[in-house]
Amino acid sequence: MKKHLLLIVIATIFTSCKDEPIIELNKLNxxxxxxxxxxxxxxxxxxxxxxxxxxxxxxxxxxxKQKLQPQxxxxxxxxxxxxxxxxxxxxxxxxxxxxxxxxxxxxEVLQVSDSILVIKNEQEIIYTFKKPIPFTIK
Numbered sequence: 001m002k003k004h005l006l007l008i009v010i011a012t013i014f015t016s017c018k019d020e021p022i023i024e025l026n027k028l029n030x031x032x033x034x035x036x037x038x039x040x041x042x043x044x045x046x047x048x049x050x051x052x053x054x055x056x057x058x059x060x061x062x063x064x065k066q067k068l069q070p071q072x073x074x075x076x077x078x079x080x081x082x083x084x085x086x087x088x089x090x091x092x093x094x095x096x097x098x099x100x101x102x103x104x105x106x107x108e109v110l111q112v113s114d115s116i117l118v119i120k121n122e123q124e125i126i127y128t129f130k131k132p133i134p135f136t137i138k
Contacts, residue, residue, distance in 0.1 A: 027112045032129035040124045061087040074134040
């Protein structure tokens, strides 16, 4: 009887544990440039030169994303207003939930590391970003 009770307790512990997304959100912070885009049909477009950089800033579970244009001196100029987002964890998924006065949408973070960011939007388009190399004229 004690063995059965112990097995039930152990089984309950293992089945009640939920896996959290294993994504280090602090790595989202910083500058990202588009590397490639994969459409829902599997076709892919690669980007070699990028006139636009995305800047993410995250504190706790609230952040913003802003489109920037790189300058020849290595700085960036904002070309759009910052879009605020909230982090939402849902089972094994992690979402950036945006809301502006004109629209609301969400993006799923599939991967983020020191060098790669992969995001899927609501149209199931997958965007892969890399860290930009600052351009300067010496």
